[in-house]
Structures are given as structure tokens and as C-alpha cells.
Amino acid sequence: MSAQPLNGRRVLVIGGALSDLAKGPLDGAILELGGLDRLIGVGLADADLIIIDADAWGGPALAAGIQALALCPAPPPVLMVGTHLPTAVVRNLLRIERSDVLDAPYSHENIAAAIEALLASKPANPVVAPTGDVARCWAVTGAVGGSGATTIAIEIATELCNRSDKDKSVCLIDLNLADGSAAAYLGSSPAMRLGDLGRSVDKLDVAMLQAFITPVTKQLDLLAATRDPLAFDSVPAESILRMLEVACDTYEWVVIDMPRHRRAWTVQALSGCDEILVTSELTVPALLAARSLSDEIERDISSGKKPRIVLNRLAGRMFGPAPSMAEAERALQRKAEAGISSDWEAAAASVNLGGPIATHRPKSKIVKDVQVLVRRLAAEPALRDGKASRAA
Numbered sequence: 001m002s003a004q005p006l007n008g009r010r011v012l013v014i015g016g017a018l019s020d021l022a023k024g025p026l027d028g029a030i031l032e033l034g035g036l037d038r039l040i041g042v043g044l045a046d047a048d049l050i051i052i053d054a055d056a057w058g059g060p061a062l063a064a065g066i067q068a069l070a071l072c073p074a075p076p077p078v079l080m081v082g083t084h085l086p087t088a089v090v091r092n093l094l095r096i097e098r099s100d101v102l103d104a105p106y107s108h109e110n111i112a113a114a115i116e117a118l119l120a121s122k123p124a125n126p127v128v129a130p131t132g133d134v135a136r137c138w139a140v141t142g143a144v145g146g147s148g149a150t151t152i153a154i155e156i157a158t159e160l161c162n163r164s165d166k167d168k169s170v171c172l173i174d175l176n177l178a179d180g181s182a183a184a185y186l187g188s189s190p191a192m193r194l195g196d197l198g199r200s201v202d203k204l205d206v207a208m209l210q211a212f213i214t215p216v217t218k219q220l221d222l223l224a225a226t227r228d229p230l231a232f233d234s235v236p237a238e239s240i241l242r243m244l245e246v247a248c249d250t251y252e253w254v255v256i257d258m259p260r261h262r263r264a265w266t267v268q269a270l271s272g273c274d275e276i277l278v279t280s281e282l283t284v285p286a287l288l289a290a291r292s293l294s295d296e297i298e299r300d301i302s303s304g305k306k307p308r309i310v311l312n313r314l315a316g317r318m319f320g321p322a323p324s325m326a327e328a329e330r331a332l333q334r335k336a337e338a339g340i341s342s343d344w345e346a347a348a349a350s351v352n353l354g355g356p357i358a359t360h361r362p363k364s365k366i367v368k369d370v371q372v373l374v375r376r377l378a379a380e381p382a383l384r385d386g387k388a389s390r391a392a
């Protein structure tokens with residue numbers, strides 16, 4: 001084993017008896033001692049390696065702990081050591097990617113070799129870090145509540161997946177930290193732990209980001225947090241901006257479901273976006289709000305990008321000579337970028353079934369309208385200069 005490979009690495013030791021390894025194979029590591037409950041939701045933000053002392057726990061408790069570990073989206077590598085290990089527990093452990101077992105008798109050298117092999121192994125399905133290119137990043141924000149920002153962000157992300165042949169090409173990020181609905185609309189479980197995100201600004205890298213990700217399809221990853229009324233106050237702006245930066249270094253496309261109310265990080269995040277879409281309904285208050293919000297964004301961001309207004313839930317009559325559309329544009333004092341048809345049945349069916357409208361109602365006009373929008377925006381040149389401003 002090379003000299004002190006664990007120097008400065010965080011090792012979570014489950015079962016205190018193993019702390020005597022600190023002077024041997026764990027030399028130089030930052031040790032955290034924990035119980036089996038520490039395995040619930042554990043990820044790379046918590047530890048670089050987990051070592052479990054199987055002898056410290058009864059069979060049923062150990063089995064439950066391993067099961068909890070197996071449910072984690074991206075657990076750290078794990079080594080279990082013990083005497084007469086229960087076969088069922090061992091089999092469950094070995095189903096976890098990057099895991100190993102040592103049954104007694106074993107030496108410190110055996111442990112050191114197992115640790116070295118675990119740390120050297122890469123996850124089979126890592127977040128793809130594409131070639132140093134920076135993602136194209138589009139943000140969607142609503143002029144008024146309920147105007148369809150989340151729906152349109154999801155459909156845009158889905159259409160971008162259709163246009164790419166790479167796995168893990170698109171990341172949808174729900175920055176409505178307090179009460180985002182993207183995960184619920186997609187029928188997925190949010191995996192971003194805001195406490196860990198807040199603490200890990202210096203350490204956040206591609207591997208750690210993976211611990212926060214919910215894979216939705218082979219191509220689409222979701223970054224979303226569980227509801228937390230205090231989230232906007234508890235997560236520092238630097239952490240959000242760092243997360244966006246890492247996501248943009250990792251994916252081909254990043255789509256942000258952006259909260260309507262301004263946060264400490266809003267202007268910097270929007271300054272780094274290639275496109276900013278403001279969704280509005282066709283009501284006078286919504287159109288006036290869309291105009292004000294677009295003006296504010298344009299005034300404050302550094303990229304000089306003009307937000308584009310997307311009129312959502314257009315009823316059939318809007319597709320004629322469209323006096324209402326003309327009136328809308330008069331109220332907006334600018335042209336609308338696109339219109340998205342109204343289709344309540346398709347929108348409701350997809351959220352109730354969990355998944356994009358493009359999956360559950362692929363013939364919906366919403367899907368076609370989003371395709372047209374994405375095709376047009378994707379043909380625009382990417383914003384390159386703005387990327388630097390995303391960094392904290």
C-alpha cells in the first residue's frame with residue numbers, strides 16, 4: 001500500500017471497536033465514529049469510506065443498516081469486517097457498488113489492501129464529466145405563481161434529452177429550495193440534502209454532486225431537495241453557485257427551475273445562463289408582472305441577455321389572427337418568444353402519473369410547442385462569457 005493513502009480522507013467507522021485501526025491502516029484519516037443509523041442517507045458528502053464492524057451489532061440491526069445503505073443513491077465505498085458474518089448480510093452488502101468484506105482472521109495488511117482497492121475503484125455509472133466543455137444552461141422562472149415554470153422546465157429538459165444521444169446529458173435543477181415541485185411532478189424522490197450542500201462548498205465536486213442526484217431516466221438527472229421552509233435562509237449563496245458551476249462542468253445541458261422571488265444568488269446564477277425564460281399566463285396582471293420581471297432581470301444581470309417571455313396555457317382561439325396575442329405583446333411591450341398551448345388533461349395526467357407530459361401524452365400540443373421552442377433556442381449561440389460569473 002502506498003504511504004498514508006487515507007491522509008485527510010474522511011472515514012466513517014460504524015462500531016467503535018475499530019478505532020484501534022487509527023494507528024494502523026486508518027493512519028492519517030479523519031475518523032467519525034457512528035451507529036448504524038448513520039448509514040441512512042449517507043453519501044460522499046459525509047465520508048470517503050465507510051468501515052463497518054459487524055461484530056458490534058446484532059444480525060437484524062446489521063441487516064437493517066446494510067439495507068439503509070443500499071438505498072442511498074451514491075454511497076461511499078464500504079468495507080465490512082467481522083467474525084462469522086451472516087451470509088444474507090454479506091450478500092446484501094456486496095450488491096452495493098464498491099463494497100468489500102473481510103471475515104476474521106484478517107491482518108492490518110489485509111484491511112489496508114482492501115481499503116486501497118476500494119478507494120481506487122470508480123463507480124460503474126459515474127456522473128459523466130463531458131470533456132471539459134461547459135453546459136448550456138437555461139433558466140425558467142414564472143412571472144406569477146402557477147404560470148407553468150416547473151411544467152415547462154421539465155418538458156424542455158425532456159426534449160433536450162431527446163436531442164442528445166449521450167447518457168446523463170441533461171440535469172434539471174429545482175432551485176425552489178423551500179417547496180419545489182419538480183421531483184413530485186416527475187414521480188421521483190429528491191436526494192439533495194441541503195445541510196450537506198451548505199457545509200460542503202469547498203469540497204463540492206463532480207463525485208460529491210452525484211450524492212445529491214436523483215436519476216430520472218438514463219439521460220435525465222434531477223437535483224432537487226425535500227421541502228424545507230427555512231432552506232432559503234440556511235443554504236449560503238456560495239454553495240448554490242458552486243453547485244451550479246459543478247453541474248455546468250458535468251452535463252451537456254442544465255435546466256434550472258428558478259424561484260420567482262429574488263435570492264442572494266439569483267443575479268449571479270442568471271448572469272451565467274445562456275437563456276432566461278419568463279413564463280406568463282394571458283392575463284393582464286401576469287403580463288404586467290412578466291414585463292416587470294424581465295426588465296428587472298435585464299437591468300441587473302451582467303451578461304446583457306434579454307429574458308424571453310413564454311406565454312403558457314394558450315387557449316385555441318389564440319391561434320387565429322391572434323388579436324389577444326397582439327394585445328399581450330402590447331402589454332408586454334415586447335414580442336413573446338413562444339406560446340405553449342393549454343392542455344389541462346395532459347398536464348394533470350402527467351403529474352398524477354409522475355413523469356413528463358412528453359412521456360404520458362406525447363401527442364399533446366404542449367409537447368409540440370415545447371419542441372418548437374427548444375429547437376429555436378438550441379440553434380442560438382451559447383453564451384460563453386457569462387460562465388465565469390457563475391462562480392462564487
Ligand SMILES: Nc1ncnc2c1ncn2[C@@H]1O[C@H](COP(=O)(O)OP(=O)(O)OP(=O)(O)O)[C@@H](O)[C@H]1O
Nearest residue numbers: 142145146147148149150151313341342343344347
Ligand atoms: N400548458 C398547460 N396546460 C394546462 N395546464 C398546465 C399547462 N402548464 C402548466 N399547467 C398546470 O398548471 C399548474 C401550475 O403549473 P406549474 O406548477 O408548472 O407552475 P409554476 O409556475 O411552476 O408554479 P409555482 O409558482 O407553484 O412554482 C399545474 O397544475 C400544471 O399541471
Ligand SMILES: [Mg+2]
Nearest residue numbers: 149150176181
Ligand atoms: Mg414551480
